[in-house]
Amino acid sequence: VTSLGADAAIGEVAPAGTSRAVVLGLDIGGTKLAAGVVDGEGRVLSFALESTLAEQGPERVLERLFELGRRTVAESGLLSGELRAVGIGAGGPLDAERGVLVAPPHLPGWRDVPVSALAAEAFRIPVALENDATAAAAGEHRYGAGAGVRNMVYLTISTGVGGGVVIDGSLYRGAGGNGGELGHVTVDWHGRPCRGCGRRGCLEAYVSGTSIAERAREAGLAVDSAEEVARLAGEAEATAVQVWNETVDALACGLTSIVNLFEPELVVLGGGVTNAGEQLIGPVRLRVRADSMKPAGDAAEIVRSVLGDHVGVVGAAAIVQERTMTRGVAHHG
Numbered sequence: 001v002t003s004l005g006a007d008a009a010i011g012e013v014a015p016a017g018t019s020r021a022v023v024l025g026l027d028i029g030g031t032k033l034a035a036g037v038v039d040g041e042g043r044v045l046s047f048a049l050e051s052t053l054a055e056q057g058p059e060r061v062l063e064r065l066f067e068l069g070r071r072t073v074a075e076s077g078l079l080s081g082e083l084r085a086v087g088i089g090a091g092g093p094l095d096a097e098r099g100v101l102v103a104p105p106h107l108p109g110w111r112d113v114p115v116s117a118l119a120a121e122a123f124r125i126p127v128a129l130e131n132d133a134t135a136a137a138a139g140e141h142r143y144g145a146g147a148g149v150r151n152m153v154y155l156t157i158s159t160g161v162g163g164g165v166v167i168d169g170s171l172y173r174g175a176g177g178n179g180g181e182l183g184h185v186t187v188d189w190h191g192r193p194c195r196g197c198g199r200r201g202c203l204e205a206y207v208s209g210t211s212i213a214e215r216a217r218e219a220g221l222a223v224d225s226a227e228e229v230a231r232l233a234g235e236a237e238a239t240a241v242q243v244w245n246e247t248v249d250a251l252a253c254g255l256t257s258i259v260n261l262f263e264p265e266l267v268v269l270g271g272g273v274t275n276a277g278e279q280l281i282g283p284v285r286l287r288v289r290a291d292s293m294k295p296a297g298d299a300a301e302i303v304r305s306v307l308g309d310h311v312g313v314v315g316a317a318a319i320v321q322e323r324t325m326t327r328g329v330a331h332h333g
């Protein structure tokens with residue numbers, strides 16, 4: 001596991017025609033849409049990104065997403081009929097079984113959108129929908145930092161904080177596919193309001209990129225992003241250091257509970273905030289090891305995601321590959 005740590009590069013783009021289980025992975029993020037053609041070994045044959053512009057509404061955004069998907073398939077050099085299925089990752093809450101986005105907070109105004117049925121109509125092949133962080137966990141477990149690991153926790157730290165859990169080799173999904181919301185583990189029950197769920201003191205309310213920048217501004221820094229806070233903290237600016245240390249404390253606190261709960265062999269951290277690398281992960285690793293119960297804390301390796309920007313589409317692909325191979329997939333439309 002140690003060889004798959006923080007410095008590993010994003011998966012390379014491989015030549016087409018390397019495997020039979022080639023699928024299209026689509027990722028509906030709050031700010032970015034992504035599409036990628038992924039083969040049966042997790043290699044990304046082609047990849048494209050564009051802005052979500054969620055305010056355009058589901059109909060227009062999904063039209064653009066499917067067009068992005070078609071362009072990506074064309075660029076991959078696949079022949080018609082070679083594409084086997086479409087996997088879609090999106091922020092919850094959602095109904096994975098029915099393929100419906102229920103009311104994702106990062107896509108305001110989207111309610112009960114039948115994403116899978118619309119995608120099945122557009123592509124005429126099987127479609128699977130999954131919570132994006134759960135899908136990312138599946139991607140890292142199947143093709144990334146967690147390959148071969150039996151118990152793994154994945155945390156994505158970006159605009160919000162999402163999580164996914166692999167228990168005894170299987171992805172944990174919960175009753176409706178919304179389990180593993182590790183960003184809403186409470187680190188202070190009287191704490192800051194959480195935009196994602198409406199409660200107080202969630203991990204997300206301290207360590208999301210949004211919250212890091214917000215706490216820095218409240219402390220008097222003129223910053224727009226968590227990246228700037230990380231840079232200033234790296235330059236030993238006193239207020240930024242304070243905000244950064246609070247971020248480390250909150251993340252270590254939440255992760256300690258998570259490690260005590262699951263006793264994972266591996267914790268994988270992804271998302272934009274983890275671009276800070278060892279500046280974040282180094283002190284968090286030491287704290288979790290010191291604070292968690294023995295021997296769980298010593299067993300848990302904490303590393304950075306190796307799939308990087310590709311994690312959304314590789315995760316969505318891993319989900320649909322797993323479903324089509326092991327139990328068949330609902331055919332909508």
Ligand SMILES: [Zn+2]
Pocket residue numbers: 183184194195196197198199202204
């Ligand atoms: Zn919350």
